[in-house]
Amino acid sequence: MALRRTWAVALLGVDGALVEIEADVRKGGLPSVSLLGLPDSALQEAKNRVRSAIQNCPEEWPECCVTLALSPAAMPKAGTTYDLALACAVLSAAELVPGHRLVDAVFLGELALDGRIRPVRGLLPALLAARRAGMRRAVVPAAGLAEARLVDGIEIFGAEHLRDVVAWLRELGDLLRYPPDPGEPPAEQSPPDLADVLGQPEARWALEVAAAGGHHLVMVGPPGTGKTMLAKRLSGLLPELPPAESLEVTAIGSVAGELGDFPRLVRTAPFVAPHPSLSIAALIGGGSGLARPGAVTRAHRGVLFLDEACELGVKRLEALRTALEEGEVRLARRDGTLCYPARFQLVMATNPCPCAPVREIDCQCAPQARRRYLGKLSGPLLDRVDLRVRMRPITAMVERGDRPEGTAAVRARVARARERARLRWEEHGWQTNSEVPGTALRREFALPTTATALLDRGLEAGAITARGADRCLRVAWTLADLDGLERPEADHVAAALEFRDRRAA
Template identity: 65%
Template sequence: MPIAKAWSAALLGIDGRVIEIEADLGGGLSRVTLVGLPDAGLREAKDRVRSAVRNSGQPWPDGKVTLGLSPANLPKVGSAYDLGIAAAVLAATGAVPATRLLGTVLLGELALDGRVREVRGILPGLLAARAAGYERAVVPADSLAEASLVDGIDVVGAVHLRDFVAWLQGEADLAHPVPPGPATPPHVPDLADVVGQPEARWALEVAAAGGHHLLLTGPPGVGKTMLAKRLPSLLPLLSPEESLEVTAVHSVDGSLSKSSPLVVVPPFVAPHYSISIAALIGGGSGIASPGAISRAHRGVLFLDEVCEFGAQCLESLRTVLEEGEVRIARVRGAITYPARFQLVLATNPCACAPPKDADCVCSPTARRRYLARLSGPLLDRVDLRVRLRPLTAISAHDTGSAEPSEVVRARVLEARKRAAHRWREYGWQSNSEVPGPALRREFPLPRQATVLLDRAMDRGALTGRGADRCLRIAWTLADLDGEDRPGADQISSALAFRERVEA
């Protein structure tokens, strides 16, 4: 009863785990048994692999073939195990030596004719292999660009199962990744395109400087969507660690670019208001897939026409905004995906949404009911609230005076540098990450600076969470002003940002 082993990688969220694949050849009727909690797609692997092996000119063993994936209690999802299963079976039959399989992780789906197809999750799978001490990996040739992002592991790419078999036999070499050139950031719209709206432009700068959430309210055509799309142009590029983290999420989601897979610019995700909870938060059968909020990790999640979103979708964001991650529990296990993003909401002041408020036909009750779709607990987590007014005139002179993103971004980067230096001992990078107790205990402000804040809390106009968010905004305003700590002016401006939401 020959037994052979190969190794692959399973994904739990964006965390990988090395899987041992065993092939046992026994007597009896010709059949293939796959054990180890495979999903429906993986159960079909035995037919895919058998056809691929035969069509590659290799013998498939007669009799019973038992394939075991260990650890057996870990759910296995997807088709990335095909290459490892084929290698284990071929090694068990003696068609290929098993020497090169030791210390090698195999990832790839097999077509019926033996072609090795790309799969999702190459990056997190290789990161797990490197952490487990594996020194080599074989991946689909089309995934070499993504695989090359992982240092410390020798990666080769296979186009066809025949090439992989020849490599195992020592008769040929596989493709090596081409050293990537400098990453070219994708084009991001410039803030200079936005005409007018100085108050909203200032709020966008504050949001970028402190990582704050933002609500834009105003009639159609005043620039809410344009402003939101230009927020990534004001944010700093992702650090190497953040780039790998974001790229891993997009790798699991299957949305990476083949030519330049490394994500270096904060992503911008704008789902339609008809999106389901599973598509927004993450979900699906078996192991949950990442949702839109995880694709927006370290970037911007823009909800346009937010009052048209389902109430359950909006309320599901409340915990995520506080914790920066989403935990999805399923029968076969719980998955945690990162989801630390900047939330930008945009809405009309009422359902009829006329260009001018004077033309509105909605009753005051209808206007309040429309905006009431944004619940108080959700709004309490939104730092900046800005009302945009209709444009009164557009001229070439006004267009030319608008500051471009490059100028505004320089101020944002300077403010973020000041914040990172202040919080360096605590590990926080921006003001929005600082817990409220730390602000009050470690960095208290004098009473004359917080008198307006205390008065708002006494009136019940501000919750404890809202007071903490006002403090964070005030620190951001102080960073933009180049001051060491916020004063009464910054506290007053922070309070004003949280009051501008009336219809």
């Protein structure tokens, strides 16, 4: 009987922290099992799962005093991912398996009572944290082996049963190195084509500008005019995610359990469209103990589409303001404060009034009702939205003249504009025009007074705020990139101001 240790990983949001698991098995006294280190209810129950799994391997459970400590002791531990590491530590401390393979290795997986190793969420960020901490090997559930192999620089093994891990520790057997063949993965669906949208030239142009600069967009118009169709086509206009962002988005999908049976690096910008009845916790993130990620985090590096935005209510909409400004959400709960990434493009669609007629002249709402309805989109929230556009009623079901541009042509223009912006801002660490701070646009990249004269008059008249002026400058740079110019001109600033016309929202 001795003191042995092994390693697991605690997930803190979409990041991980290495956890040292110590097992002390000593003769004398009444048989007992103590688990230390701020475990939650699910982890506290691991004592019974681990004991049953070891006995059903079958291996001998030490009938003596067993103390299990998880360090750092002051950090809350949650979930069932520690089961496999706890079992290996107990077996090694009881001198039933040698401990040399426990060095520099992490063990992740939930144990069934018969010893089967069940998959757990968050394998990808957990293994990234283990690699950063210098771990050389990792043992994961066989069902999660395909996801685990997305991480390079660390040796990955898969196991279906605890007895397989015991045999590997005794050097009597090998673990899986490659995931079992799950069959043919489903074919990736191509994004819907922009050519399917009838009419709406102003809205199509606003969508292109939003894609080129990473700007937020609100569309106001009667039902059936194509607001939802346009929003669903935005992610198809965005370029492929670079490797760092792809790994970041895939890690979020791993924590949320959305990678499915065929995990792969997420290359396309995510599109998240929650139902208007969702709660604030589902939108921003929340829950007891340690907060879970919400829709704004699942839309990180992609598009968050809020259809019927005025139906969400003021509290839900106002909860977005910090995420829009800072690109992250900080959630304080009982067990600690977590920071989740939330750098997304917000697209909102709403009707102009509660009755939402096809023609505005047919509206039956009182003026107060219209103001109350659109007033749910508050001034501070709209001030953070760069582009506002009114939708036109559809007047014909057949396109007149040439067929409208498809996604491929618009995506090519967006890619060229984004590349111009990337080359301009790369030494400062910004990727798109929407990320550039207003101070940089007013100082290092200040435009001549001839170009900003209209903007200055708007500030003087109180038509826009200082934040709104900064966002106008960002849109102006995007318009210049789409035109292939080095710097925005007066016409670009004027067009950016038109996009912020309050009458459009």
